Amino acid sequence: MSVKIISKYIGDDMVEITHTPSGNIIKTDLPLDNGGRGRTFSPTDLVASALSSCILTIMAKIASKENVDIKGSYIEIEKIMSYTPPRRIVAFRGKIKLPPMDSLKKKKIMSAIKTCPVTKSLHPDIKIEFVEE
Numbered sequence: 001m002s003v004k005i006i007s008k009y010i011g012d013d014m015v016e017i018t019h020t021p022s023g024n025i026i027k028t029d030l031p032l033d034n035g036g037r038g039r040t041f042s043p044t045d046l047v048a049s050a051l052s053s054c055i056l057t058i059m060a061k062i063a064s065k066e067n068v069d070i071k072g073s074y075i076e077i078e079k080i081m082s083y084t085p086p087r088r089i090v091a092f093r094g095k096i097k098l099p100p101m102d103s104l105k106k107k108k109i110m111s112a113i114k115t116c117p118v119t120k121s122l123h124p125d126i127k128i129e130f131v132e133e
Contacts, residue, residue: 013037033081044089048079051092051118051128058112059098066105073098075130091127098132106132 004020013030028043030036041049052075063070077094081087096113098106113119113130122128 014039015043033083034087044079044081047089047118047122048077048092051116051122052077052094054116054118055096055112055130058116059109062109062112063105066108068099068101068105068109070098070109076133089126091129094130095133096130 006018006020008016008018010016010027013036015028017026017028018024026046027040028046029039029041031042031045032038034042036042056073056075059073060070074097075094076097077092079089080091080093082090096110098109101109110132113128119128
């Protein structure tokens, strides 16, 4: 399945991104640490957002199969950039908060970290580390 995304430079270091199937729009800005004003998500912030939301989505799918409700669960993620050329994401660190459950179900749900499509799409040199809170 393919989805068209339209990105349009709107000036002042900002890009407007349209999700064509729904018409939803988000904007990105040049980050503070790269000479911008950081008024909203940067493109690399969206990568961190994609990773954490993908993991939670797959966790919810697994949890449903295990008859576990994870509503209210969350991920706090930190994106770490390289400031030496080439500028790129070098790591993601995060904390995952899940409700109490038996350890076998938790292990299955936590497997989403390695099985979500975003994780599988990232370069293997990017470190991905999560701890459960």
